[in-house]
Amino acid sequence: MTAPIRVAVTGAAGQIGYSLLFRIASGQVFGPDQPVILHLVEIPPAMSALDGVEMELDDCAFPTLAGVVKADSDHLEDGFADCNYVLCVGSVPRGKGMERSDLIRINGPIFTSTGQAISSAAASDVRVLVVGNPCNTNCLIAMNNAPNVPNDRWYAMTMLDQNRAISQLAQKSGQPVSEVTNMTIWGNHSATQYPDFYNAKIDGKPATEVITDEAWLQGEFISTVQKRGAAIIQARGASSAASAANGIIDTVKAIANPTAAGATFSAAVCSDGSYGVDEGLISSFPLTSDGKNWSIVQGQSHNEFAQAKIDATVAELKEERDTVKDLLK
Numbered sequence: 482m483t484a485p486i487r488v489a490v491t492g493a494a495g496q497i498g499y500s501l502l503f504r505i506a507s508g509q510v511f512g513p514d515q516p517v518i519l520h521l522v523e524i525p526p527a528m529s530a531l532d533g534v535e536m537e538l539d540d541c542a543f544p545t546l547a548g549v550v551k552a553d554s555d556h557l558e559d560g561f562a563d564c565n566y567v568l569c570v571g572s573v574p575r576g577k578g579m580e581r582s583d584l585i586r587i588n589g590p591i592f593t594s595t596g597q598a599i600s601s602a603a604a605s606d607v608r609v610l611v612v613g614n615p616c617n618t619n620c621l622i623a624m625n626n627a628p629n630v631p632n633d634r635w636y637a638m639t640m641l642d643q644n645r646a647i648s649q650l651a652q653k654s655g656q657p658v659s660e661v662t663n664m665t666i667w668g669n670h671s672a673t674q675y676p677d678f679y680n681a682k683i684d685g686k687p688a689t690e691v692i693t694d695e696a697w698l699q700g701e702f703i704s705t706v707q708k709r710g711a712a713i714i715q716a717r718g719a720s721s722a723a724s725a726a727n728g729i730i731d732t733v734k735a736i737a738n739p740t741a742a743g744a745t746f747s748a749a750v751c752s753d754g755s756y757g758v759d760e761g762l763i764s765s766f767p768l769t770s771d772g773k774n775w776s777i778v779q780g781q782s783h784n785e786f787a788q789a790k791i792d793a794t795v796a797e798l799k800e801e802r803d804t805v806k807d808l809l810k
């Protein structure tokens with residue numbers, strides 16, 4: 482009998498939680514033979530809604546769901562006890578007209594206690610994915626408050642941006658999404674992020690050979706990806722949820738399984754100084770995984786245009802870091 486994996490999800494009664502939990506419980510993430518125990522964490526006023534979510538999980542009778550643990554945010558250590566993955570979704574989303582960084586002083590403080598509780602209660606192999614915005618800097622805060630968890634276990638989500646970029650390139654080129662590969666998001670999950678089309682491939686060829694309209698790539702493509710979150714809030718009146726949950730699932734699968742030869746995926750991780758990104762910043766890079774540890778893909782070249790974009794997004798991450806320096810240990 483395979484030992485269950487314990488997966489904590491904060492903000493579990495929120496809209497992303499509602500799109501995410503059932504997919505994890507159904508076996509889509511860890512496979513049909515891997516039992517999962519879900520740890521659902523919410524703020525005290527949302528515990529009643531969480532009871533309803535638990536009832537619905539029960540009512541799916543998923544063979545892979547081996548248990549549900551509920552905890553409120555006053556008892557985070559109970560919520561994270563022995564967890565192998567902690568998915569930090571719980572936080573306030575932005576509304577119309579806001580930038581994600583406008584949330585920094587609202588959501589940032591949540592991540593000090595989150596980091597401390599993960600550090601004291603989670604499993605020794607815990608891996609943490611921060612989704613709540615501004616996710617790079619919230620991840621930085623949690624990591625800096627978690628002395629027992631090595632820095633290479635922390636991730637902030639840019640997979641949704643990667644998927645958005647892939648979809649845009651597929652539509653423009655008329656190729657299926659599966660033919661768009663090596664699409665890296667650099668830097669911050671914000672309107673400064675740089676979706677690197679120069680190193681992306683379509684049908685195995687450089688994307689710039691397939692889409693020859695470089696003005697579109699440098700202009701409309703980048704700005705569509707950078708502003709997609711705001712466009713969804715404008716259209717839906719609420720921030721992305723199903724696509725965000727899908728990005729979480731794609732990220733956990735990318736982390737937990739060896740990356741195919743030649744492939745890469747995007748996530749923001751603790752910089753080791755690669756590509757001149759300040760050591761210790763949580764910045765998005767092209768990554769590979771061996772199923773346990775990630776590596777930053779080395780040797781990619783960036784022309785002047787690309788380097789300026791990377792510099793701008795890294796500069797924003799440094800500004801965000803300075804804004805929360807009182808929350809960093």
Ligand code: NAD
Nearest residue numbers: 492494495496497523524554571572573574612613614725
């Ligand atoms: P939501 O408001 O629907 O749900 C958030 C939930 O978090 C709520 O149920 C709330 O009660 C709970 N919560 C708040 N503070 C908490 C705390 N301290 N501990 C535990 N739970 C807490 O919001 P949502 O649409 O699910 O979005 C959640 C976050 O994810 C937002 O910050 C949003 O901006 C972010 N997001 C990030 C990405 C990304 O790509 N990185 C994509 C989409 C959304």
Ligand code: LMR
Nearest residue numbers: 575581614710711720721
């Ligand atoms: C997104 O990219 O959809 C999320 O980060 C939500 C937002 O505020 O844009």
